[in-house]
């Protein structure tokens with residue numbers, strides 16, 4: 001579903017963000033991307049979204065090498081990948097319903113489909129009763145659930161979450177994890193970058209650890225970090 005082959009990324013200012021990264025994520029997997037600040041997690045996400053291009057290497061989404069995709073075809077990639085950020089990014093002057101509907105309008109969905117799908121995803125994130133609220137009337141956890149609903153409303157096969165629980169208290173964060181787990185169980189591939197050690201350790205999902213732009217660990221049912229023994 002997602003494949004990086006010998007991917008390196010150097011930003012224009014000379015910062016080397018990734019060097020020779022190889023990774024392969026299969027359809028339906030749930031993967032945590034962990035590592036210290038500046039390790040390269042957001043860069044991996046930006047490359048998948050084609051917000052940046054790699055300096056070297058190939059990146060496949062399904063059968064498509066997205067490094068070869070022309071800029072005008074980028075919206076086609078964005079339809080395959082839903083994305084949720086730490087800071088929500090909802091439109092403040094639109095209601096919850098309109099925020100989600102807007103994500104469908106911009107990909108040209110039929111109004112009938114919008115009327116069917118928006119209530120469906122709102123119910124998935126348990127927010128049907130807030131459909132006509134504005135973002136400033138929501139709690140942080142509710143905001144993030146709307147952002148997730150918006151990310152999945154076009155049924156993308158891949159959902160990327162960059163620190164989705166970063167601004168939330170522990171209990172609310174766990175609510176978000178339950179929503180992501182449900183979405184994954186319905187078949188969506190989920191890639192989540194996080195610093196939340198407790199969440200990673202409890203979920204027992206695949207963990208890819210990155211440090212200084214290199215993958216240093218890739219484990220099934222992994223943990224956030226291994227204790228270093230000083231004996």
Ligand SMILES: Nc1ncnc2c1ncn2[C@@H]1O[C@H](COP(=O)(O)OP(=O)(O)OP(=O)(O)O)[C@@H](O)[C@H]1O
Pocket residue numbers: 011012013015016017035036037038039040041042043044
């Ligand atoms: N647009 C940019 N221009 C130049 N350098 C950048 C840019 N974005 C990131 N970098 C550099 O690339 C490296 C990797 O950054 P990246 O944002 O991918 O790390 P990260 O693992 O997501 O960190 P964090 O956990 O703090 O979000 C860092 O050294 C960073 O300073």
